[in-house]
């Protein structure tokens with residue numbers, strides 16, 4: 147069905163938006179959430195250096211060196227390179243990333259990265275925060291950098307590898323980057339250890355996964371996107387995320403189970419230097435049984451971010467049309483404006499803190 151949909155969209159190349167036929171609709175859960183008016187002019191504290199210190203104690207203060215970075219424009223700061231992060235318990239079956247071929251309004255978005263369980267990845271590297279084990283680095287002040295994730299997705303490895311089972315055990319985290327290193331081409335902001343580029347400007351991530359129930363109530367799965375600078379310094383340390391009053395360089399919680407009291411519900415939240423908002427009382431359904439497919443579109447042209455649960459996705463397609471992307475953007479969604487003058491909401495910060503504590 148999808149294959150023919152894409153064929154039809156090709157006929158209308160550059161024409162009006164299509165109505166996609168694969169958006170999941172549920173009566174009892176959110177399946178489509180759109181953030182509008184995302185971009186803003188503002189500043190965040192960019193990490194410019196991270197001093198390692200000397201074992202056994204960090205005596206350097208400050209060791210996290212930052213400098214104010216001003217950004218502006220449509221989708222800012224989510225037009226910067228982003229990474230996608232996952233926390234188990236979860237099985238990941240497929241991941242694909244699509245981007246406009248030349249500029250944000252290109253009629254074709256081509257598949258730039260992809261991976262399927264048990265196969266080699268194309269322009270996609272699995273990382274975790276185990277630097278010092280196999281790859282990357284660890285220091286007393288800065289802690290663990292990124293490392294290549296091992297094939298069990300629990301530890302570090304010396305070289306990029308992929309998982310044959312797609313199983314991410316509860317409490318473990320991985321994130322994806324392109325295969326281009328910061329050594330080969332300079333990355334924005336400070337980077338150390340095993341550091342690669344993310345996906346900049348407009349991008350669409352599509353992924354199929356499940357989040358099985360866990361007998362350990364403390365294991366709450368989540369999927370989120372971060373400014374790639376965050377993981378290149380320290381996801382859980384010195385970074386530009388700016389939890390708290392200063393705001394930051396961009397985080398989108400896509401699907402996050404936040405409480406053992408509501409283990410079948412997942413929320414979304416968005417954070418930048420201009421504040422925070424989210425799905426509020428509306429929740430996505432945690433896919434505990436059958437796997438689910440989600441897409442997340444970061445669209446510079448329309449200044450919107452769209453999270454959709456899909457009924458299916460044809461991962462063999464090497465391109466999609468801009469009109470299909472516009473079809474998703476113009477389909478019925480729960481719409482949350484990311485206004486210019488939001489202040490951080492305490493209940494959102496509460497959820498945020500829970501997630502970021504191990």
Ligand SMILES: *[C@@H]1O[C@H](CO)[C@@H](O)[C@H](O)[C@H]1NC(C)=O
Nearest residue numbers: 247248249250251252253254
């Ligand atoms: C964007 O790319 C398309 C080709 O995909 C081209 O026709 C168009 O002129 C480009 N627009 C800009 C502003 O560069």
Ligand SMILES: *[C@@H]1O[C@H](CO)[C@@H](O)[C@H](O)[C@H]1NC(C)=O
Nearest residue numbers: 267268269270325326327330
């Ligand atoms: C990155 O992946 C692409 C596609 O698989 C490949 O052609 C390229 O050689 C890789 N580059 C590096 C630096 O590994």
Ligand SMILES: *[C@@H]1O[C@H](CO)[C@@H](O)[C@H](O)[C@H]1NC(C)=O
Nearest residue numbers: 276277278279284290300301
């Ligand atoms: C390396 O991994 C082991 C086992 O997971 C862990 O105990 C150790 O703390 C790690 N070392 C560093 C430097 O992170």
Ligand SMILES: *[C@@H]1O[C@H](CO)[C@@H](O)[C@H](O)[C@H]1NC(C)=O
Nearest residue numbers: 420421485486487488489490
């Ligand atoms: C933003 O909010 C503050 C405090 O509520 C208010 O004083 C200010 O006028 C608002 N600015 C705009 C542009 O609405």
